[in-house]
Amino acid sequence: MTDSTTKLDAFYDRDAPWRDELHAVRKLLQETELTEDFKWNSPCYTYDGGNLVVVWRLKDACGLGFFKGVLLTDPEGILQAPGEHSRSARVLRLTSLDQIAEHRDTIKAYIREAIEKEQAGLKVDFPKDDLDYPEELTERLEADPDLAEAFDDLTPGRRRGWILHILQAKQSKTRQSRIDKAAPKILQGKGMHDR
Structure with a gap:
């Protein structure tokens, strides 16, 4: 048994909300061409190395997330953005075994479509970052060339995550504190949610 399989089984077998629904989702996913893996503390389903679907245990539902939804x-x-700043992912929230059974054919059709898009090499076209940098971040990057270089080297999604995190603070002092706490991770090339 591989480490990934052990983690997958632990995720699905955990005595927690949505256990039965998650097992039904797993069974459905295992009937497709996708490869089961465990990434980012969640079951992740790939096709030819590309991440297509992730499974989440949410508070109010279990979620089936399509990376390029x-x-x-x-x-x-039936798909919705997981958050107000989501530009690529779309999630299907499932709250009952009946709902999973009802959407079974649709889910499989969406997975087939996701595979076709992956085979065609389609990518989400992200517009140039549309967020203004907080003044505190701009000043810090101008004062610290190493941090500025590391920030520029981050993926667009990681940069966006940090900018949103900093922008959410209402006070300048809090924004500066968030930048101070973020700097070591940014210098390591990490996003806000990376470990």
């Missing part, structure tokens, strides 16, 4: 046609209108 914005590319899916979603004729049923």
